[in-house]
Amino acid sequence: MTHRTLALLASISLLAGCGESFVAADGDTPDQDAGSTTPDGATPGVDASTPGADGGPLACGPDERTARLVYFGTSMPTVVPLTAGQVLAVVDFDTCSGAFVTDEWVLTAKHCGVVVGRRLCVGPDPLNANVCFTVDRVEDNPSVDMTLAHVDAPASSRIPALEPIPIMTERMDSTWIGRTAEAAGYGTQEDGSSGEREFSAEPIARLDDVYVTIDGMGDRGVCFGDSGGPLTVLASDSTVRVIGALSYGDPSCTGQDSFTRTDLQTAWIEAIIGPVVVDGAPCGRITPAGDCVGSSSAVWCDTASGTLTSETCAAGTACGWDAAASGYRCVSDDPCGGISAAGRCEGGTARWCDEGTVRSRGCSACGQLCRYVDEVGGFYCRPDPCLGMDPDGSCDGNVLTTCDPDEGVETTNCAAFGRVCGFSERRGAYRCIRG
Numbered sequence: 001m002t003h004r005t006l007a008l009l010a011s012i013s014l015l016a017g018c019g020e021s022f023v024a025a026d027g028d029t030p031d032q033d034a035g036s037t038t039p040d041g042a043t044p045g046v047d048a049s050t051p052g053a054d055g056g057p058l059a060c061g062p063d064e065r066t067a068r069l070v071y072f073g074t075s076m077p078t079v080v081p082l083t084a085g086q087v088l089a090v091v092d093f094d095t096c097s098g099a100f101v102t103d104e105w106v107l108t109a110k111h112c113g114v115v116v117g118r119r120l121c122v123g124p125d126p127l128n129a130n131v132c133f134t135v136d137r138v139e140d141n142p143s144v145d146m147t148l149a150h151v152d153a154p155a156s157s158r159i160p161a162l163e164p165i166p167i168m169t170e171r172m173d174s175t176w177i178g179r180t181a182e183a184a185g186y187g188t189q190e191d192g193s194s195g196e197r198e199f200s201a202e203p204i205a206r207l208d209d210v211y212v213t214i215d216g217m218g219d220r221g222v223c224f225g226d227s228g229g230p231l232t233v234l235a236s237d238s239t240v241r242v243i244g245a246l247s248y249g250d251p252s253c254t255g256q257d258s259f260t261r262t263d264l265q266t267a268w269i270e271a272i273i274g275p276v277v278v279d280g281a282p283c284g285r286i287t288p289a290g291d292c293v294g295s296s297s298a299v300w301c302d303t304a305s306g307t308l309t310s311e312t313c314a315a316g317t318a319c320g321w322d323a324a325a326s327g328y329r330c331v332s333d334d335p336c337g338g339i340s341a342a343g344r345c346e347g348g349t350a351r352w353c354d355e356g357t358v359r360s361r362g363c364s365a366c367g368q369l370c371r372y373v374d375e376v377g378g379f380y381c382r383p384d385p386c387l388g389m390d391p392d393g394s395c396d397g398n399v400l401t402t403c404d405p406d407e408g409v410e411t412t413n414c415a416a417f418g419r420v421c422g423f424s425e426r427r428g429a430y431r432c433i434r435g
Helices: 266-273
Strands: 090-092 097-100 105-108 119-122 131-140 147-151 180-185 198-207 211-215 230-234 240-249 256-261 291-293 297-302 307-312 318-322 327-331 344-346 349-354 357-362 368-373 378-383 394-396 399-404 408-413 420-424 429-433
Touching (some): 097 180, 097 230, 097 240, 105 240, 147 266, 211 240, 297 327, 307 327, 344 368, 349 378, 399 429
Antiparallel strands (some): 090 097, 105 147, 131 147, 198 211, 230 240, 240 256, 291 297, 344 349, 349 357, 399 408
C-alpha cells in the first residue's frame, strides 16, 4: 500500500462529504436514494404516536434524541467519555494538531515538522485556542510517524482546568476491531474553514504493526490540519486513553484514516516522559445509569469511587437495559424484546429502547426520514432535504436534478460530461447517460 503522507498537504480535519456530482464508470451518475432506511425493507408507514409510559401523541419537530448526533464533526465528543478537562487537551499547532498526554508533553506526528520555538495553543472556546505555549524540546521517533514535544510551562499553570489524556499502554488485539474511537483535531471542515476543535466518532476498522485505522464510511472523518491529532478510546481499565496520533488518511476526508499506535511505542514514549501513571478518572458525562459503547460494551459511573467502570459483553450478551442494576449493562434477557437503545426503523417509524421501555417516533408523519446514523450507532428521524422529491430524479433539458437525503438537491449539467440527461434502464432512474 502506498501511504499518502499529509506533510505535503499541511496534514488532516473533521469534514463533511464533498457534494460534487460525478459520472460513474459506466457513464451513469451514481444512484441517489431518498427513501427511508429500513433493515427489513418495510414500506414507510404513518405513525406519529409514542407508545410507552405516556402513550400520547408526538408533536412534529426535531428528533429530541439528536443532541448527541454527529453528522460530520462536533465541538464535543459524542461516544468516548472525555471529561471537559480532557477536551481542552487537544492542541492546535496551526496546520497540525496534537494532545497533551502529560502536563508538559504533547503527542503529535513527526511529519508535522515540529521544532523548538514552535507555538501551540489550547483553549475553552473551540473556535479560539488562545492559551499558548512554546515548544522547548522535540523528540522524534526514529522509526514511526510520532513526535513528543515538551512545552515551556506546565499546561496546568496556564489553564488549570486542562487534564492530559494518558496514552494507551495495554496492547490492542483483534477484539478491538469494531469498537468506537473518537478522533479530534483543528483541521479543515466541510465548509473549507479550519481552526475549530472538533471530534468525530468512528469504528476501528483495522490494526497492523504500526497503525490503528478508523473508517468514516463516506460520512465523516479527519482532514487536512488534523495530522498529529489524538485518537481516543475507553480502555479496559475504564479510563480514556490516546491510542494513536494521526499519520495519514483518505484524500476524501471521509474514508479510512490511520493513526500511529501508542501501545506499540510505549517503551519509547515512557523513556522520554516517564512511566504512564493514571489516577482514578472522573466520569465526565457518564451517569450511574451508564451508557452503551456500541453494543459490545457498557460503561457507567461507580457512585462509591466516582470513577468510570466498563464491561465488555461476552458471547450471547449485548449492552442493554438491566432493570436490576437500573442502568445499561451487558444483558442476555432484554425487556425491550430485541430493540436496543440504538433502535431500528420499522417503515417510517423509529423505535428504540428507553430504560426498558420501547418508544417510537413517527418520522414519515412529520415529513422526516428514519435513517441509521452510524456516528452514534442508532436510528433517528432526520429532516428530508428532498421534501418528497421523486427519488428517480428528473431532467430539464440536459440538466439532471437528483436528491440525496444527506447532501440535498443536486443538479448536474450532463453536457459537461459529454452525456445527455435521460432515463437509465439499468439504474431505473434518470441519470446522465450516453446519447
